[in-house]
Amino acid sequence: MQKGWYPLALSHAIAAGTSAGTVLHGQEIVVWRDSSGGAHTWEDRCPHRGMKMSFGFVRGDHIACLYHGWEYDQGGQCRYIPAHPKLEVPKTICVKTYPAAEAAGMIWVWMPVGMPVEGGPAEQEATGVRSLYLDRALDEVEPHLSAGFGASEAAREDGVIRLVTDLGPLRIGLQPVSADRCALHITLAGTAEPGTLVAVAARAEAFRRRVESATLLAAE
């Protein structure tokens, strides 16, 4: 995996006090937001019994596992075990945390694990439209993005593609999920009317129909 910031979700899709699972290059990641709005990206695995943390729930500044309610603080350190309420939890019980950032209407993670962070994802005023999940590898999808969204210009940057379209300037975060899946986090630069946002969403659905259909893709 190339080192860098990878977009995992649109900012508006993860409400304060909620969590969601996702996958980046086959690695399961939980994206969660504490009650004060801070975004976190961790390995999606409780060290106790291996349950997905994304099945759990957020309580204030902690995220708790669904199985046995073990609670972890924002640093990934286990702070509370309901079955042993008086126990001072050993420091060794913690979830692996990954560097997270929030910029340009998206939540990002720095990968691969262990590489020192360099800078942050580019900032930009943006309105989140939708995330589009595709049953295709990112490499297969990328060459069709410009035509699929009706772009007159396209420019690739770290983790995103910029498209100039009749509906406005799109900035799409590119998430390689696995060898046969990817996600596109679609934003419009600046602010936009609801009608424009719905039109972009409809174009995204049409794009998904095309790239997932072998016959439609072959015809291009």
Next chain:
Amino acid sequence: MTMPQLYNYDLDENCYRVRLVAACIGLPLDLHGVDAFPGREHQSAPMLALNPLGRLPILRDGDLVLTQPEAILLHLAERHDPQRRFVTDDPVRRARMMEWLIFAARDLSMAVAARTTSMLGEPGDTDALRAGARRCLRIMDDHMTRQSLAGSDFFVGPEATLADLALFPAFALSRDFNVDHDEFPALRLWARRLRSLPGFITMPGLPDYH
């Protein structure tokens, strides 16, 4: 008026739909437990006399016996909620609501079957059912994405209707047949809103949080 009686199995999602609507309109139900699994009591002679299809739920309300889940939901919401909170008389909204109620009845039956084959050992092609159920959840997520962008919080409009309550269990229970919620961000936000409705209840298998 005596309390409507529901022939109920707690793990059956169609029974949960009925309990959910009753809870949201504040209607107590007289629950008659049926040992559907492993006892298959819903296919016993006395139960077949009530519903020859051998399925749950069955609602008995006075002389009226109903066996189709969406008909039961509509009946409860129209007859037993004086405020008619989850139905509408506007013909266009009602048409949209019926569209989703029938989607829940017909198309989401794949999700119900995917879950019963995965969990309760009912016969069926689990992979095909799971793929069909995932396609339905995508259609729902696409719809709620557009609704949210246009400023509507629920399937038919700004207020929750029977459509939302009927659609909720298939999404909420999809992990039971190995379809995670990762790919449905609009449905995650919608489910959270639904969970905050007054009277909302869960069922076994649905965590009581959010």
